Amino acid sequence: MSAHGTPIPMTSHRAEPLTGVAEVPGDKSISHRSIILGALAVGETKITGLLEGEDVLDTAKAMRAMGAEVTKHEDGSWSVHGVGVGGLAEPDQVIDCGNSGTGVRLIMGVMATSPITATFTGDASLNKRPMARVTDPLALFGAQSVGRSEGRLPMTIVGAADPTPVRYTVPVPSAQVKSAVLLAGLNAPGKTVVIEKEATRDHSERMLAGFGAEITVEDTNEGRVITLTGQPELQAQQIAVPRDPSSAAFPVCAALITPGSDVLVPGIGLNPTRAGLFYTLQDMGADLTFENMREEGGEPVADLRAKYSPGMKGIEVPPERAASMIDEYPVLSVVASFATGKTMMAGVKELRVKESDRIDAMARGLRANGVTVDEGDDWWSVEGMGPEGVPGGGTCESFLDHRIAMSFMVMGMGAQKPVTVDDSTPIATSFPIFTPLMTSLGARLETQA
Numbered sequence: 272m273s274a275h276g277t278p279i280p281m282t283s284h285r286a287e288p289l290t291g292v293a294e295v296p297g298d299k300s301i302s303h304r305s306i307i308l309g310a311l312a313v314g315e316t317k318i319t320g321l322l323e324g325e326d327v328l329d330t331a332k333a334m335r336a337m338g339a340e341v342t343k344h345e346d347g348s349w350s351v352h353g354v355g356v357g358g359l360a361e362p363d364q365v366i367d368c369g370n371s372g373t374g375v376r377l378i379m380g381v382m383a384t385s386p387i388t389a390t391f392t393g394d395a396s397l398n399k400r401p402m403a404r405v406t407d408p409l410a411l412f413g414a415q416s417v418g419r420s421e422g423r424l425p426m427t428i429v430g431a432a433d434p435t436p437v438r439y440t441v442p443v444p445s446a447q448v449k450s451a452v453l454l455a456g457l458n459a460p461g462k463t464v465v466i467e468k469e470a471t472r473d474h475s476e477r478m479l480a481g482f483g484a485e486i487t488v489e490d491t492n493e494g495r496v497i498t499l500t501g502q503p504e505l506q507a508q509q510i511a512v513p514r515d516p517s518s519a520a521f522p523v524c525a526a527l528i529t530p531g532s533d534v535l536v537p538g539i540g541l542n543p544t545r546a547g548l549f550y551t552l553q554d555m556g557a558d559l560t561f562e563n564m565r566e567e568g569g570e571p572v573a574d575l576r577a578k579y580s581p582g583m584k585g586i587e588v589p590p591e592r593a594a595s596m597i598d599e600y601p602v603l604s605v606v607a608s609f610a611t612g613k614t615m616m617a618g619v620k621e622l623r624v625k626e627s628d629r630i631d632a633m634a635r636g637l638r639a640n641g642v643t644v645d646e647g648d649d650w651w652s653v654e655g656m657g658p659e660g661v662p663g664g665g666t667c668e669s670f671l672d673h674r675i676a677m678s679f680m681v682m683g684m685g686a687q688k689p690v691t692v693d694d695s696t697p698i699a700t701s702f703p704i705f706t707p708l709m710t711s712l713g714a715r716l717e718t719q720a
Contacts, residue, residue, distance in 0.1 A: 281676070281695035281706075283683025284715035285663075288531030288579070291712050293522035297322040297512035298540050299701050300446070300474050301570075303330050303373050305510045307381060308482050309351030310339035311358075311457065314507030318349040321512055325700045326371035333378050336362035337389075356505060357458045361387035365425070368393045370626060370671070370700045373447055375424070376405045380451030383414035384434035384458040392425040396626050396671040396697075402426055404443070405451045411437040412455050436461040436501055440494070443621065444594040446471040446544075449497070453479065453486075459501040468494040471594045472544040477569055482508055513540030513570050517598045518702045520548055521677050522712060524602045526577035527557050528609040528658070528685035534712060536575040538567075547596030548603060549575065555583045555610055581658035583610040590618030597621055601633050601678040608642040609685055610655035620649035626697075627670035636679050639665030640690055664688035673697040677705060684714055 297320040307330065309316030321327065323343075331341045331349075338360035340352035354360070359382055366389055368375035375391050379402075382389055392398065403422030410416070413431030418424060436459040441448050449465050453475055456463025476497060479486050485500035519539045526532035541549070541561070552559050558578040565572050585607060593616075596603070600619055607614035622629040630651050634644040641662035643654035656662075663686025669676040676692045683690030695718060698705050706716050 276696060278694035279696050280691055280693055280719040281680060282689045282691040282717045282719070283680040284689045284717065285686060286529050286684040286714050288533070289522070289526050289529050289684070289712040289714065290533050293534055293536045293708055293712060295514050295518040295522065295536060295708070296324065296702060296704060298515040299324065299326060299517065300373065300472060301478070301512050301540070302327045303377060304474055304478050305512060306331050306334055306341060306351055307377055307454070308478055308505060309507065310334040310337070310341070310353050311356050311381065312353040312482055312505040312507045313355050314353065316351045316353065316507040316510065318351070318510045318512065321349050322515060324703050325369050326374055329367065329369040329371055330374040330378065333366045333368065333374065336364065336366055337382065353505070353507060356502060357385060359385045359387055362389050365390045365392055368397060370394050370397055370697065372397060372400055372626070376402070376447040376451045377454060379405055379409065379428055380454035382430050383409040383428060383455045384412050385430045386432040388427060388429045390425060390427040394671065398424045401624055404445065404448050408437065408439045408448065408452050409455055411439065412459055434459040436463045438464040440466040440468070444469040444471050445621065446475070450475040453497065453499055456499045456501050457484070457503070461501055463499045463501060465497045466494050469591070469594055470495050470544060472542065474542065481569060482506060511567060513567055513572050514538045516540050516545050519575060520599045520602050521681055521702070521705065522709065523559065523575055523577040524606050525681045525684050525709065525714065527552065527559070527580045527583065527606055528681070530579050532577070532579045534577050536577070538572055539575050541571045541573050544595050547592040548599035551588055551592065551596065551603065552606065554586050555606070556580060557583055585610045585612030585614040585655045587615040588617070593618045593621070598674060601629055601674050602681055604633050604637060604651070604653050605678050605682045607653040607655055608637060608661050608682070609658055611657050612655050613652055614655065615650070615652045617650040619651070625672070627672040627675060629672065629675065632668065632670045632672060632675045633678065636665065636667030636675070639667055640682060640686060661686045662688060663690050666691040666693060669694045669697055671697050673700045673702065677702065680709070680716060
């Protein structure tokens with residue numbers, strides 16, 4: 272049974288050339304943070320381009336439950352009337368964050384330094400994911416947490432009535448952990464310092480500065496040192512959300528493996544902490560170009576053009592690139608199966624604790640479609656079968672994971688036989704228009720209601 276209701280299998284058939292313009296939704300990471308920081312600002316924050324996937328809508332519900340006024344307007348824009356830093360209200364009900372690890376961890380950080388109590392839950396997938404990586408540093412501020420064994424949801428957080436600032440070194444590369452600590456530091460007096468040995472996506476730092484927080488970032492021998500001065504008055508902003516590079520990955524990768532394809536994906540955020548997949552694809556020999564490079568809302572943006580690339584070669588993906596493309600490894604492994612030679616992906620242990628164990632989930636599905644995969648604790652490799660060599664014909668389990676489901680739908684577009692996933696409903700959490708968008712390009716996707 273799907274956590275989103277009755278499972279809906281979906282089958283992807285070998286496609287004719289994919290052509291046209293793929294206007295993917297707004298960036299999920301920036302959408303979450305726009306609503307959260309808007310809720311902590313003074314005045315009305317106006318947002319255009321917000322991703323209206325289930326994950327982000329659950330974050331909007333959570334911030335409403337804590338006193339912010341979050342409204343969608345007829346023209347598709349959104350507004351958030353904030354309560355100010357330290358102004359959160361105690362929610363009356365349990366906060367259900369659905370499938371969103373980003374949402375729940377950031378919201379825990381937001382309320383951990385306010386004298387309120389909140390209980391969090393999620394769907395079957397989210398309730399299996401580790402939360403101690405966030406609650407441990409939040410405890411340093413004075414917050415208390417009580418949850419299920421191994422720090423799992425449902426969990427109650429009792430915010431610190433008299434928070435103290437902290438100095439915290441993030442033990443594993445995680446933008447969610449870093450961001451939770453920074454958001455908690457907003458309502459702690461003094462300076463909160465976060466040190467990351469390996470840089471992760473920096474949307475929180477950029478957006479905090481944009482809302483008027485005093486925040487500095489310095490590269491030192493310790494690593495990347497981020498210092499936030501607590502208890503600022505954040506000022507409402509106008510935000511244009513760039514299009515999501517993680518969503519762009521799917522039409523881009525589908526075009527690369529589908530003969531004759533030529534797809535333009537406009538307005539994609541190319542923040543250097545997020546764009547690792549596109550550089551990796553170019554390293555493999557993909558015909559992928561950046562057009563109309565520009566800056567929007569403090570973020571680098573470009574239009575991506577992807578064309579069928581039968582000459583791609585397997586490579587060893589630099590481990591230091593992992594943080595900038597951690598969500599894209601599933602679809603990269605699909606592309607790797609259509610390349611020639613082995614693609615090695617190391618330093619990716621974080622994939623084991625995403626919405627699913629993504630290494631295991633992809634390895635199972637790839638093998639079911641005739642691809643040879645080897646794996647270890649923090650690495651995996653895919654033996655490429657060449658541009659026309661992937662048999663397909665398998666049924667894959669999505670494990671309630673949107674990126675697993677979409678990755679195998681991409682595989683079916685270039686494989687010899689159709690590829691099926693057991694449940695396509697999780698796709699709505701991050702890419703609600705995936706099916707009509709891919710169909711408009713020429714994909715043949717069939718649901719089995």
